[in-house]
Amino acid sequence: VRVVIPLFDGMTMLDAVGPYEVLSRIPEAEIIVAAKIPGEVRNDMRSFALVADRWLDDIRDADVLVVPGGTATRALVYDQQLVEWIRAIHHTTTWTTSVCTGSLLLGAAGALEGLQATTHWLELDRLREFGATPSNERVVVQGKVITAAGVSAGIDMALTLAALLAGDQVAQAIQLSIEYDPQPPFRAGSPATAPPDVVDVVRRIALQRQGAAT
């Protein structure tokens, strides 16, 4: 299984690394990490960086495409080179997937037209711009397109995909290997369960950031 993960400055690291830790453990998986220019790719908090090993334009096909999100996706939906590359790879894949606002890039590439899809809960409505119907599910499988909710949802998405690619037992063995037996100390992980004042705080901070960026 040839898994391609495109990286870009301003991405959220966990969006890529969560699925990576799952998919890289599928027997005989080949993981390819690429960017427009290989080398250091800085994240959206600016305090941590990943390394892309390959040129994006050298990658012409993939069995699995995993598109991470991050604050940069807001601008990258207008990046013709990246969007066209995603569109071209999508035509070759068995599975096209996204984490968080990576779904906005899939949308810009036309891959979500007419589908149900998800993204970070703060950006759900934006999916309509790309002809998709927002879903409140954490992992949404539609034909060969799988979208995951915000950041940490990529782990759940990748375990679902591992089962589709290699069977339930392999997916369970991977889950056990990364000891994914989540026990969050709070029930605050979704706007449906978090205390309303916490939802307000996060929404307000997000709006301030958007204001500062425009």
Added chain:
Amino acid sequence: VRVVIPLFDGMTMLDAVGPYEVLSRIPEAEIIVAAKIPGEVRNDMRSFALVADRWLDDIRDADVLVVPGGTATRALVYDQQLVEWIRAIHHTTTWTTSVCTGSLLLGAAGALEGLQATTHWLELDRLREFGATPSNERVVVQGKVITAAGVSAGIDMALTLAALLAGDQVAQAIQLSIEYDPQPPFRAGSPATAPPDVVDVVRRIALQRQGAAT
């Protein structure tokens, strides 16, 4: 809050990136990512790399130390430079933490003597070598030392720590920001809940790898 994360070749990426995505969202957190030599640090699967921005020896203190694990920790418990550095930083911290087999490095540095602690479930017994008592809890808080179970447990650990550092509301806002509302497709994340044949498979693969490494 000054958070220091040491990186090393042969680490598990999610061990560092999981806590990073939580702790970096604490207001005014400063995250410092360091290695013996700054630059590219390749992970234990060899197919992905992180970037260390600072020299380990330039870092003399931390409010929070987060030590990731990975297959390299087996050898690194004998690495005097790294172990001495951890010991020295531990003397300056408010919180000393580890994810997965990062606890073996804390143990080698003498930080677990007389404490309950955890690590990846496959390595739990090794904690006794360092005077610690293995615990089956996912996150173990003992004085200022917090150890987390395998790989993905770093996210739960960091949310626990975020609440201790900045209060419950901040921790909940971070949990909501990374949409950490886990919904694994299987109940296979711990040896207590995974199907017995899956536990056997993972144990056998781990033993084969150890055999190959020695």
